Amino acid sequence: MYAIVDVETTGLGGNANRITEIAVAIHDGNTLVEEFHSLVNPEVPISPYVTGLTGIDNDMVMDAPVFADIADTVLRLTQDRIFVAHNVSFDYNVIRKEFQRNGGEFRRKKLCTVRLSRQIFPGLKSYSLGKLCSHLNIPIQDRHRAKGDTDATVILFEKLLQNDTQGIFTKQLNPRSGEITLPPLLPKNVFDKLPETPGVYYFMDERDTIIYVGKAINIKKRVLGHFYDKTSREIALARETAHIDCEETGSELLALIRESTQIRQYFPKFNTAQKKPVKGYGIMAYTDRKGIFHLGYNQLKLVPGPLRVFYIVTECLAFLEQICEAYDLCPKFTQLQTNVPHCSHYKLKNCRGICRGEESPETYNKRVEQAIRDIRDLQENFLIVEKGRTPDEKALIEVRNGNYAGYGFIPEEERIEYYENFRDFITPQKYNRDIQQIITSYLARNGEKNVISAMDLSESGNS
DSSP: OOOEEEEEEOOOGGGOOOOEEEEEEESSSSSSEEEEOOOOOSSSSHHHHHHHHOOOOHHHHHSSSSHHHHHHHHHHTTTTSSSEETTTTHHHHHHHHHHHHTTTOOOOOOEEEHEEEEEEEESOOOOSSSHHHHHTTOOOOTTTTTTHHHHHHHHHHHHHHHHOOSSSSHHHHSSTOOOOOTTSOOHHHHHTTTSSSSEEEEEEEEEOOEEEEEEEESSHHHHHHHHOOOOOOHHHHHOOEEEEEEOSSSSHHHHHHHHHHOOOOOOHHSOOOOOOOOOOOHHHHHEEEEEEOOOOEEEEEGGGSSSSEEHHHHHHHHHHHOOOHHHHOOGGOOOOSSSSSSSSTTTTTTTTTGGTTTSSSSHHHHHHHHHHHHHHHHHHHHHEEESSSSEEEEEEEEETEEEEEEEEETTTOOOOHHHHHTTTEEEOOOOOOOHHHHHHHHHHHHHHTTTEEEESSBSSTOO
């Protein structure tokens, strides 16, 4: 039995992302046997961007059940069933975090209709749900709503079952059932020695030329995935691979950073071409006619001297939400709730009434000015402290003058009090816009919990 699932969310990054709508369709492999659908009160505001995409706004979910109220239903429907979704990791992880938030656990065997579609319907330009439905003549109504997307995924799922002539479903559900076939030139002992830790791995040919660079949370498991993947590109990569080397990093963040650096250094033939520069967005401040300070965002080219730079609109919105909450600012004046006479945060006592004339611009502006100072202080010089390669060390990522400057490892017992405490451990690196985006996204998801500002460090032990 299969539980075909789709969720809509608030659109905020990381742990802040909450469910606003869920649909579950139970399928026995032949026909649909049960359905469930509900709006969900996320207990946090929905970003305007997501409302524009899904049509779900704060008023619609105000009287809806919170996730804890429907958790038992979700457990019952998915119990002993295979969890199916289009891009399954997203829906599964969002639901799993909702259960963890309520002190529970959620573990299910998973199937991804994106991965299935790539193997059963190879060669398509896009495997998004909308493009697949168009290609396969699947009707789809209420796009970007849980019920509409689930209905379409059910039909897609049935077409995948009907066209699976090579046992793809079985292979994905039992990925270790088949005997692994290593690349013909790769000694088995090289593969066996790969660590099951975060890091970067390198595929090399017979001349020791690096032909592919990848990153992984689990190096050995990710490398194994290349050998199970039977796309023409992966087959060609395996055919030329004679050796695999790796570099342990201790954390996913540093693995992402090192992967970007090494791809730019070696330009491996099997790595996809560097994408066009990603459009940036800048956080800005300005004053309206009434003298009220606003915070907002716009395309980077239109924002001289941005307070912060992001590369995804939802990260801008998540950041502004965090600032709003931390400094009791008004969503109406932080580009979160536009074209409304009054904000919704006032009723929650998270806005002090500037939008209703109950707070003076002078008082409100002082908090905005403090927020701006704190944003600038954090952006300039800081360290990100992450897990090291062993329990006896920590990883450091340095940002200087707002730009990525280098990385290194430092003994766990070493105290990070003064600049000379860590300078000798840092390997300097060149500015790389891709890495800037990686760090920006990391900070948007994790905030300041792993950050040490330069303001907290002294220049020398004698100061």
